[in-house]
Amino acid sequence: MGSSPLLYAVTGALIFGIGLLASLRDEALLARIIAINISGVGVFLMLVSFAYRGFELAPDPIPHALVLTGIVVAVAASGLALALEKRLAELPKSKTHKEDSP
Amino acid sequence: MSTILIVVVIVPLLASLTCLMLPRLSDRLSLGTGLVQLITGGLLIQSLASGISHFHELGGWSPGLGIALRADALAGALVLLCAIVSLAATVYARRYFTCVETRYRFWPLWWLLSTAIYALLLSADLFNLYVTLELLGLSAAALCTIGAAKTEALRSALRYLMLGLVGSLLFLAGVSMVYAEYGTLSLMALAGQIAQTPATLVALLLLSSGLLVKCALVPLHFWLPAAHGSAPAPVSAVLSALVVKVAFYLLLRLWFELFSPVMTSLFATLIGGLGAIAVIWGSLRALTAARLKLLAAYSTLSQMGYLFVFIPVLAALPDEETRQLGFGALVLFALSHGIAKAALFLGIGVIQLQVGHDRIDQLAGSAQRFPIAFFAIGLAGVALVGLPPSGAFLAKWSLISNSLLTGQWWWMVVTLTGTLLAAAYFIRVLGAGFVTLGPEAPVKGVGVSLQAPALVLACLATFGLGLGAASLWDVLAMGSAGGQL
Structure with missing residues (x-):
């Protein structure tokens, strides 16, 4: 893999992590x-x-198909x-009554 | 011959769509679908037992492009478990949801969940597994909200959904790492190729952590008790019996078939240690739970823990044959827990429906008023604790003797402590329920179809699996499931 696709991949990984x-922080749901x-x-x-x-080579079509499917799932x-x-x-x-749930 | 795989997946999908379009037919249609699934599951396991393995590429697309389905003995056994539990829960749900409108909203989601489970069990490709995981998470979270009027129930369903999405995203990130490293996602093509590279390790960690969230292994368990404890009874039954179990099935596939060259004994011990914490901690929480359904949910946590305790023991077994037997015990434990836990939730649901609550300290008189449902709860308890002749007894026996065989006595201590604690929390329930309130007229309106499913499942878990375990081992030995361990 050349340097610029690697740059994109690392950026993607960073965005994923952030x-x-x-999403795990105690924020508003939205x-x-x-x-x-x-x-x-x-x-x-x-x-x-x-x-x-x-x-000058055609990109691999399979990841594109995966991304499309992934977008549909994310929307749903x-x-x-x-x-x-x-x-x-x-x-x-309603008043939140205490149960022994965590 | 392998068209049976298509039938397994397509029948619930068609049922889901038909229930959506023709809600008036949905009650009868659902019963029929449950029966058809049971027959198909039986035929599948029968053909697997005779040595036929199933593989099918949908639409004739070459591997890697299209959707491929396959079934081995492990998948077949779980398909049959799903068919049994979902038929019982279907019969039960027809009486449990008394409001017609609620049932009309329930059935399409119910069969969608079934579709997701079967598709996950039979998928032969990592990306399809991701899609089925998402389908499973979405339909399960939506089912938790059926008939829910309390903010508490909606909130826990929402948390369940969000955690499920986080788990799926971790899984998807792992899938993309696998594709980057190996250029294919087909499980069969990957099986021989996996080598110990940094990218493979990252992929394994991402895939495993995504699935561990869905399996609710300590410390990723915090969403489970609230979600399983506040859903309607038939939904809780399927969530506890099947949904967490299929995530574990996927972990088994990944750890023992795909990533076996990368799995180290340290990793296996770590997983087993987390499982051991889950066994003890889940049992302790169940012992102090105030409500029956929470007790059952915490019991699921601890029982899932045992499945992870099996991992380091199996990984350390020296030769192929004992490992195969140990693997059979693991599957037997999973099946036994699935059926018994479903029976427990269905039995609790009967009491909750009639009394209006499920607080353990106010259970007095339940054994008098609901003898069948309470008997089912007791029998399910026998199978969950692991008393003979239940299937869990055989499985725990094998776990203990294998842990001694491999010189890892500490797993035996965990198993015995967990068993004692489980007996303690069940005796607490039985003790509360058998307190008599003096002569009281039996309540009317508890129909047979509401109580029978719990009893049938409980008998199956206690007697059926224990006495029929030998045939399960035979079927598993036929397939490649344990062979690749």
């Missing part, structure tokens, strides 16, 4: 959903950089998370 850390999406973009960037096979997941968040916001605020 997004993952942010921020965490966005963080998960950013983290996903990092993985996609890695995959796209792995598709590079050299100057974000949609479900947002729908749940909306339902949670619409519920009347």
Whole structure:
């Protein structure tokens, strides 16, 4: 792998890590959903950089297909998370009774 | 011949879509689908037992481009487990959700979850495994919210979803590392190629940590008790019995088939150590849990821990034959826990539905009022603790003798302590339930179809698996599952 695809791959890995850390922090839910999406973009960037096979050569189509599928999955997941968040916001605020859950 | 693989995956998918479009038919259709799955699962395991291995490339696409399905004995055994548990839970769910509207929303997601489980068990390619993992996480989280009116339940479903997404992303990052290093994602093409390179180690860590989140191994377990403890009973049953189990199945495939050249005994010992912590800590939390469903959820944590304790013991076994037998014990333990835990959740659901709560300190009189459901809980307890003649007894026996054989006596201490603790928390439940309240008229309206599934599953776990374990070993010996260990 030449230096510029490697640069993209490393950038992708960094974005993946940053997004993952942010998604695990105790933030507002919307921020965490966005963080998960950013983290996903990092993985996609890695995959796209792995598709590079050299100057004037056609890129490897398989990682592209993987990225497309991944985007579809990410959209569906974000949609479900947002729908749940909306339902949670619409519920009347009940007193949170203590159970022995962690 | 291998079209049976397509049938296993496509039938629940079609059922899911049909239930979405024709909700009026969904109750009857679901029962039919459950039966068809059970028959197909039986046929699959029968053909695997006769030595046929299944492989199919969908649409005739060459490997690496299309979707490939394959089944060996390990996958076949788990397909049958899923078919049994989901049929029982389907029969139960028809009575459990009394509101028609709730059932109409439940069935499409229910069969989508089944599709994801079967597709995961049969996939022969890392990227398809990622897609099925996501499908599994999304449909499971959505199912947790069915009929949920409390913020607590929705919040834990949301946390379950987010953690599932994090796990899948870690897995996807691992998949992309594998592709960068080896240029293929097909499990069979990869199996011979894996070598000890830095990129391979990173990939192994990413894939394993993603799946360990989904398996809820300590310290990545914190989402499980809340999610499994607040979902509706049939959903909890499937989550605890099947969903965490298929993530573990994937770990077995990765560790023992793909990455076996990279697996070191240090890594295996580390995993076993985390499993041991899960066994003890999960049992202690179950012992102090205030609600029955939380008790069952913490018990899942500890029982999943045993599966990880098997790993270092198996890895240290000297020769092929004993390793194969040990692997059979591991599978037997997984099957036994799956069936018994489903029975436990279904039994608890009956009590919760009738009494309106599942607090352990207010269980007095339950054994009188719900004799069948409570008997099922007791039998499930026998199988979960691992008393003879249950399958878990044989599996734990094999674990203990193998740990002595390989000179790792500390795993025996963990297993025995965990067993004692499990007996303690079950006796606590039985003790609370057998307190009599004086003569009381039996409650009406507890139908047979609500109580029978729990009882059938509990009998299967306690007697069926224990007495029929020999045939399981035969089937596993036919397949390549243990052979590649």
